Amino acid sequence: MNVIMKFGGTSVQDADAMNRVIAIVRNQWAANSTDRPPVVVVSAMSKVTDRLVETGRLAGERQTSQATQIIVDLLTRHLSVAATLVQGPALDELNAQLTSDFNALQVDVTAWAEAGEVTPAAADVLQAMGELASSRIVAAAFRQQGVNAAWVDSRQVLVTDAEFSAALPDMDATTERAQAVVATKTAAGQVPVMGGFIGATATGVTTTLGRGGSDYSAAIFGACLDVDEIQIWTDVDGMLTADPRVVSTPVLVPELSFDEASELAYFGAKVLHPSTILPAVAKNIPVRILNSRRPEVKGTMITAKGRGNGHTLTALACKRGVTVIDITSSRMLMAFGFLRRLFEVFERFRTPVDVVTTSEVSVSVTVDNTRRLDDIIRNLRNFAEVSTEPNMAIVCIVGENLRSDPALFGRAVNALQSVPLRLVSQAGSRRNITFVMRDDDVIAAMNLLHDEFFGVKVGA
Ligand code: ASP
Numbered sequence: 394m395n396v397i398m399k400f401g402g403t404s405v406q407d408a409d410a411m412n413r414v415i416a417i418v419r420n421q422w423a424a425n426s427t428d429r430p431p432v433v434v435v436s437a438m439s440k441v442t443d444r445l446v447e448t449g450r451l452a453g454e455r456q457t458s459q460a461t462q463i464i465v466d467l468l469t470r471h472l473s474v475a476a477t478l479v480q481g482p483a484l485d486e487l488n489a490q491l492t493s494d495f496n497a498l499q500v501d502v503t504a505w506a507e508a509g510e511v512t513p514a515a516a517d518v519l520q521a522m523g524e525l526a527s528s529r530i531v532a533a534a535f536r537q538q539g540v541n542a543a544w545v546d547s548r549q550v551l552v553t554d555a556e557f558s559a560a561l562p563d564m565d566a567t568t569e570r571a572q573a574v575v576a577t578k579t580a581a582g583q584v585p586v587m588g589g590f591i592g593a594t595a596t597g598v599t600t601t602l603g604r605g606g607s608d609y610s611a612a613i614f615g616a617c618l619d620v621d622e623i624q625i626w627t628d629v630d631g632m633l634t635a636d637p638r639v640v641s642t643p644v645l646v647p648e649l650s651f652d653e654a655s656e657l658a659y660f661g662a663k664v665l666h667p668s669t670i671l672p673a674v675a676k677n678i679p680v681r682i683l684n685s686r687r688p689e690v691k692g693t694m695i696t697a698k699g700r701g702n703g704h705t706l707t708a709l710a711c712k713r714g715v716t717v718i719d720i721t722s723s724r725m726l727m728a729f730g731f732l733r734r735l736f737e738v739f740e741r742f743r744t745p746v747d748v749v750t751t752s753e754v755s756v757s758v759t760v761d762n763t764r765r766l767d768d769i770i771r772n773l774r775n776f777a778e779v780s781t782e783p784n785m786a787i788v789c790i791v792g793e794n795l796r797s798d799p800a801l802f803g804r805a806v807n808a809l810q811s812v813p814l815r816l817v818s819q820a821g822s823r824r825n826i827t828f829v830m831r832d833d834d835v836i837a838a839m840n841l842l843h844d845e846f847f848g849v850k851v852g853a
């Protein structure tokens with residue numbers, strides 16, 4: 394099995410974490426010794442990107458000394474991790490490289506601070522330093538421990554457009570480069586070590602994919618190299634059946650579908666954002682979430698089909714602090730064009746609507762962004778009666794099997810007998826059911842549903 398293994402910021406936060414990475418990659422390779430070595434993608438060490446963003450802000454405010462001090466501190470942190478992991482001439486070489494990279498950045502930062510301007514292109518050069526530095530250290534640490542690893546400059550591989558801080562990949566060009574630069578290394582038995590998050594335009598101008606973009610990088614490289622599995626190593630066991638701040642005993646979701654992941658990500662569930670794994674979805678490559686502190690845990694697998702039938706729900710999610718808006722047509726029946734006019738108001742004030750339910754005379758919607766609520770209400774009142782109810786919450790149950798097992802809906806409603814439900818909606822995809830209730834009831838509701846679908850049943 395050919396795999397790509399991506400390690401997030403906390404998984405490479407210091408020398409101990411990097412040692413864990415090396416052990417994990419070694420084990421992976423040993424388990425698949427007949428295949429090509431894994432490809433490793435790393436984030437910046439934790440908090441480094443935040444510090445670099447801060448540097449850019451300070452430079453923009455002409456705070457030269459504060460801005461350059463951060464660069465000095467970051468170099469110190471990287472050198473100290475390097476010194477723990479690497480020795481001898483390899484360390485001298487690594488130190489010289491890191492020092493020259495950070496010093497060059499220091500010169501740039503000084504110039505930007507003097508000009509009081511950090512262009513979007515400059516901000517990307519600045520932020521790229523985190524992944525460049527972490528990947529160089531990890532590659533050297535691998536070699537120090539006898540793993541045949543090769544540092545690869547991701548800017549030579551990931552070809553993007555010039556949309557700085559939100560660059561999109563050119564998949565054809567990147568595939569060509571990945572085959573030429575990365576696949577040749579794995580074919581020669583080397584572990585390529587690359588920074589996530591960063592790329593460059595076809596003419597070589599540094600770009601970044603946006604915050605959290607290393608997952609996206611891993612999916613892009615995985616798709617271009619046609620791997621069998623994309624592993625996302627992080628600091629949690631995987632995806633849970635519910636947010637542990639809301640439900641006391643959530644359990645691990647062993648497997649879910651790309652579509653379920655989309656529904657859940659929308660509610661802020663701790664899962665990969667679907668847009669970041671789109672290249673994997675397009676090529677139908679499974680994505681596995683794993684914990685670098687507990688590599689023995691099986692983690693969560695995201696695939697096209699998920700778990701299939703025969704299970705109960707996949708997970709629960711909730712979104713708190715939403716507002717319900719009830720809109721009743723001023724005429725007796727809903728007039729032709731009423732819905733269009735209604736949604737145009739939300740569009741005009743750039744407010745997304747989450748849940749929508751309708752009856753013959755009224756429409757109810759929920760919004761979580763109330764910044765333009767007064768404007769929205771005033772405009773709706775031109776043609777409808779409007780009332781609002783703040784402090785509401787959305788609870789969502791998600792599972793592919795909601796399609797096939799109609800009894801699940803009844804079980805959910807039954808479990809919520811003691812909770813007054815304000816709106817209920819099941820979308821056409823039928824892989825989720827949404828309940829809107831008072832925010833005060835949400836903890837109870839989530840726990841009731843969790844007990845019903847994931848609780849250990851007496852006698853079971
Ligand atoms: N280092 C980048 C960030 O913190 C990218 C990533 O970690 O995925 O946003």
Ligand code: MG
Nearest residue numbers: 401402436605
């Ligand atoms: Mg991250």
